[in-house]
Amino acid sequence: MTVTLRPATGDDLMAVGALHQRSRVATYSSFLPAEALADPTQEAMGRYWVERWQWERDTHRMFVAERAGTLAGFSYLGPDDEDDPGRGCMCAAAGVLGDCRARGKARHDGRRAARARRRCAIFAAPGVRSRCPHTRGRSMSMPIHLECLSHTPLHGYVDPAPDVVAEVERIGRAARERVERFRPDLIVVFAPDHFNGFFYDMMPPFCIGARADAIGDFKSLAGTLPVPGDLAHGLAEGVLAADVDVALSYRMQVDHGCAQALEVLTGGLDRYPVIPVFINSVAPPMAT
Secondary structure (H helix, E strand, O other), rough: OOOEEEEEOOOHHHHHHHHHHHHHHHHHHOOHHHHHHHHOOOHHHHHHHHHHHHHHHOOOOOEEEEEOOOEEEOOOOOOOOOOOOOOOEEEEEOOOOOOOOOOOHHHHHHHHHHHHHOOOOEOOOOOOOOOOOOOOOOOOOOEEEOOOOOOOOOOOOOOHHHHHHHHHHHHHHHHHHHHHHHOOOOOEEEEOOOOOOOOOEEOOOEEEEEOOEEEOHHHEEEEEOOOOOHHHHHHHHHHHHHHOOOOOOOOOOEEEHHHHHHHHHHHOOOOOOOOEEEEOOOOOOOOO
16 A cells, blocks of 8 residues: 655644544553543644644644545654754654555655654653654654563562462563563663662662673573663763763663563563663662
8 A cells, every 4th residue: 555755734734633642642541541641632633733833834844644545644843943953853643554565755754764763662660752863853752651560589489379479470461461562662671770780889870771781680580681772872862961860881780670570571681672771779869
């Protein structure tokens, strides 16, 4: 099936707003209640784009993707502000295109958009804004899936009653199934350390791992994590640009606090590319 890419016109804006809202609901419905996503409506989002277009059409560029006469996606690109016109900000949304393939110029642009719009799963944290060398200077929209879970070094050593263990394992399997259905291209896992990889000789409040190994304590999995170093480095740059004091490590060691999350939610350490983010939660002073 052919997907056509073309510059947007004013007649597209109500459909752009409807798609924008549908994309928003699809992205966040797994961890936000329906009532939080009910407003704005698709019509209200359309009116928002009509109003915004009046003021920005001379400085911003919008492109839409059509499939069988129906709007399937859009992108919107423009300068951040008057003081920094060389840095573009971008927002994008896409419908479900299935297995259709665009032809000609559309196929070339579609591949670039697919690479930029990665699917990101985040474990044990509320969210992250992605910045990497491929999207530097632009705010990219991507589907995000969130899972939060606790961990224990006592698993397999001092277990509660069998029915409690069974219930915990059932919940863990359900969480893994959600991750598998999401099919992430990247996992960002936020985890503590218990004086196994970080010590008082150098104790940052936060640290992003550009290379990392799991040490295998308390029968947790051991081995090298498949960290995409360029993305980890770009993530650190973005976090620092947001005035968060974060360190970067090319020799990070993670313990069961990280490895158990990956094992429960993915079945291993290397099922997906992963960026580990250490949060100091045991060694005062700690960030608040």
